[in-house]
Amino acid sequence: MSSIHLESVAKLWGEARALDAISFDTEPGSFVVLLGPSGCGKSTTLRLIAGLDTPSSGRIRIGEKDVTNLPPAERGLSMVFQSYALFPHLSVAENIVFGLRVRKVSTAERERRLARVTDLLGLGHLLERRPSQLSGGQQQRVALGRALIAEQPICLMDEPLSNLDAQLRGDMRREIRALQQRLAITMVYVTHDQVEAMTMADRIILLREGRIEQVGTPDELYEKPRTTFTASFIGAPPMNLIPLEHAGDGWRFAGTDSRAPVNVTSADGLVLGVRPEDLVLDDRGPLAATVVSVEFHGADSLVAARVGEANLLIRVPRHAHFEAGARVRASWAAHHQHLFDARSGLRRDG
Amino acid sequence: MRNGAVTGWLLLLPAAALLVLFTHWPIVGSVWDSFYSTPKGSRPPVFIGLDNYQAMVADEVFWKSLWNNLWFALGTIPVSIALALAMALWVNSTMRGRTWLRMAFFTPTVLPMIAVANIWLFFYTPQYGLLEKLTTALGFGTHNWLGSESTALACVIVVAIWKEAGFFMIFYLAALQSIPPSLSEAAALEGASRGYYLRRIVLPLLMPTTLFILVNAVINAVRMVDHIIVMTKGGPNNATSLLLFHVYQVGFSFWDTGYAAALTVVLLVVLAVAALGQFVFLDKKVHYQ
Numbered sequence: 001m002s003s004i005h006l007e008s009v010a011k012l013w014g015e016a017r018a019l020d021a022i023s024f025d026t027e028p029g030s031f032v033v034l035l036g037p038s039g040c041g042k043s044t045t046l047r048l049i050a051g052l053d054t055p056s057s058g059r060i061r062i063g064e065k066d067v068t069n070l071p072p073a074e075r076g077l078s079m080v081f082q083s084y085a086l087f088p089h090l091s092v093a094e095n096i097v098f099g100l101r102v103r104k105v106s107t108a109e110r111e112r113r114l115a116r117v118t119d120l121l122g123l124g125h126l127l128e129r130r131p132s133q134l135s136g137g138q139q140q141r142v143a144l145g146r147a148l149i150a151e152q153p154i155c156l157m158d159e160p161l162s163n164l165d166a167q168l169r170g171d172m173r174r175e176i177r178a179l180q181q182r183l184a185i186t187m188v189y190v191t192h193d194q195v196e197a198m199t200m201a202d203r204i205i206l207l208r209e210g211r212i213e214q215v216g217t218p219d220e221l222y223e224k225p226r227t228t229f230t231a232s233f234i235g236a237p238p239m240n241l242i243p244l245e246h247a248g249d250g251w252r253f254a255g256t257d258s259r260a261p262v263n264v265t266s267a268d269g270l271v272l273g274v275r276p277e278d279l280v281l282d283d284r285g286p287l288a289a290t291v292v293s294v295e296f297h298g299a300d301s302l303v304a305a306r307v308g309e310a311n312l313l314i315r316v317p318r319h320a321h322f323e324a325g326a327r328v329r330a331s332w333a334a335h336h337q338h339l340f341d342a343r344s345g346l347r348r349d350g
Numbered sequence: 351m352r353n354g355a356v357t358g359w360l361l362l363l364p365a366a367a368l369l370v371l372f373t374h375w376p377i378v379g380s381v382w383d384s385f386y387s388t389p390k391g392s393r394p395p396v397f398i399g400l401d402n403y404q405a406m407v408a409d410e411v412f413w414k415s416l417w418n419n420l421w422f423a424l425g426t427i428p429v430s431i432a433l434a435l436a437m438a439l440w441v442n443s444t445m446r447g448r449t450w451l452r453m454a455f456f457t458p459t460v461l462p463m464i465a466v467a468n469i470w471l472f473f474y475t476p477q478y479g480l481l482e483k484l485t486t487a488l489g490f491g492t493h494n495w496l497g498s499e500s501t502a503l504a505c506v507i508v509v510a511i512w513k514e515a516g517f518f519m520i521f522y523l524a525a526l527q528s529i530p531p532s533l534s535e536a537a538a539l540e541g542a543s544r545g546y547y548l549r550r551i552v553l554p555l556l557m558p559t560t561l562f563i564l565v566n567a568v569i570n571a572v573r574m575v576d577h578i579i580v581m582t583k584g585g586p587n588n589a590t591s592l593l594l595f596h597v598y599q600v601g602f603s604f605w606d607t608g609y610a611a612a613l614t615v616v617l618l619v620v621l622a623v624a625a626l627g628q629f630v631f632l633d634k635k636v637h638y639q
């Protein structure tokens with residue numbers, strides 16, 4: 001087991017700043033997810049840890065060792081590439097043991113480890129095939145096998161599930177998480193899919209434009225988003241964000257007459273956040289909205305509505321029936337309410 | 351369904367017509383002519399069976415050309431392929447000025463054959479040629495490179511290598527660029543050295559390209575004629591006479607068209623066997639998809 005430490009690591013591509021002095025530490029044996037929208041620097045971070053690129057400034061440590069200038073092979077890690085990077089002319093078995101052959105591991109040891117890994121991943125009947133004769137999910141497992149057989153303390157994964165269909169993705173998510181826990185690997189996992197992040201991570205590092213937006217457990221990011229960006233990125237669908245405006249000594253929802261149950265003073269505007277699943281339809285609720293459409297998902301429905309200029313989603317159990325244009329009111333528990341500063345986007349507590 | 355087949359054949363027709371007219375029909379014609387005597391003045395060709403082929407067995411120049419061609423092929427093919435690969439690996443790396451380098455390596459291919467031959471003719475010229483200047487400056491004696499039987503063929507081989515390597519490099523370069531960079535990164539993560547990666551990953555992935563180049567190189571070696579005509583005219587004493595040059599001489603210098611047709615048929619058989627053998631025996635080993 002190894003920990004990973006980044007200290008003010010920056011990466012510049014010419015003039016462009018892909019990473020802007022980010023720092024974080026990971027616990028040994030933990031599952032860390034790098035999450036963020038496209039182009040925010042997730043792959044860059046991973047490649048810097050792997051040693052496939054070198055940082056423009058800052059240090060990277062693995063355990064106690066400074067690895068900033070070490071070649072990839074000497075960092076004690078394995079990696080699963082987004083494209084799998086399987087060798088097309090080698091059989092599944094040869095792909096998996098490639099690294100062992102390079103390091104001249106004895107035949108007996110090689111066979112033993114291969115049997116173990118193929119058992120673990122259910123690849124036993126595919127060993128003689130070429131990668132092109134495998135399905136996407138099978139290829140992914142071969143890539144995983146190549147990473148696991150090395151028995152390195154750290155495993156890096158760059159969006160390994162992005163090419164798979166929803167069903168397989170769900171299965172693989174559970175498999176990877178279970179393997180990571182069983183083998184106590186330190187995992188750094190890149191994704192832009194917040195569901196993957198929420199379901200797998202011990203800790204999520206949310207990136208935005210080359211900076212760290214928030215670090216925390218999935219619970220923390222969900223329950224206490226530090227900014228409107230986090231609020232709008234975590235959760236499916238994400239949190240409703242409704243701007244408020246001054247009304248006498250209190251607040252009202254921008255563009256409406258409904259008063260908001262908020263008694264906080266602020267010179268700037270405020271944004272009120274409530275999750276769709278925390279809203280309840282309630283005829284005496286403080287929030288009045290106009291229904292736009294209803295999306296039926298099976299177990300629940302998402303009612304899309306408008307409050308002044310803002311869009312609102314309400315999660316309703318079973319199949320909800322509303323005409324477009326219908327007026328609804330909603331309420332929420334006080335502890336489900338989030339307030340953000342309109343200008344800075346930062347969370348306001350109290 | 352039937353309609354689709356008709357359309358398909360119609361679409362193939364223009365290309366097929368050209369192929370038949372300029373490739374297949376002349377082949378059939380050559381085979382036909384090789385069984386007839388050469389028409390002379392008012393005497394029309396008569397059927398003589400295998401006489402032309404019997405003459406070939408006794409034709410010393412033919413055997414000499416065949417051997418020369420074999421040495422020529424053995425001399426040019428491995429070296430030009432190895433050079434092409436080395437150059438492609440070099441210009442595929444990320445370094446400054448590689449565009450310039452690629453162009454430089456490719457230049458011999460775009461130059462007209464005749465111009466190329468003339469440039470090299472100047473290199474090899476006795477007394478004031480570039481090569482002579484070099485060897486005399488280094489204190490070696492003078493030597494008529496193209497004029498002596500022992501070195502003429504080697505000189506022609508060098509020119510062919512110089513000309514072919516750049517052309518083959520383009521194919522290797524294209525193949526190298528279709529190898530995803532993540533493969534080399536994955537290998538690097540596993541601790542594979544550059545040499546190991548080259549041997550175990552790159553070379554096997556280049557095998558289909560190598561086969562293609564090999565077939566082309568063999569064909570080029572057997573149909574080499576223009577350099578010979580410009581540089582040596584087959585001399586001295588047939589030391590650089592290659593198969594196609596011999597055909598050319600027999601057909602268009604001596605106007606013995608019947609015998610030339612028989613020689614052409616042998617040339618075609620040699621080529622067909624070589625190409626077929628390469629595709630049948632190597633094909634299974636080089637494709638992965």
Ligand SMILES: Nc1ncnc2c1ncn2[C@@H]1O[C@H](COP(=O)(O)OP(=O)(O)OP(=O)(O)O)[C@@H](O)[C@H]1O
Pocket residue numbers: 013016017018036037038039040041042043044045192
């Ligand atoms: N080789 C490169 N040269 C120049 N710019 C690059 C290079 N690689 C990445 N970048 C830039 O760095 C920024 C971060 O890229 P990165 O690949 O880390 O994004 P990402 O978070 O992985 O996005 P995605 O989810 O789309 O994969 C982007 O703006 C990208 O354009």
Ligand SMILES: [Mg+2]
Pocket residue numbers: 042043044
């Ligand atoms: Mg990426």
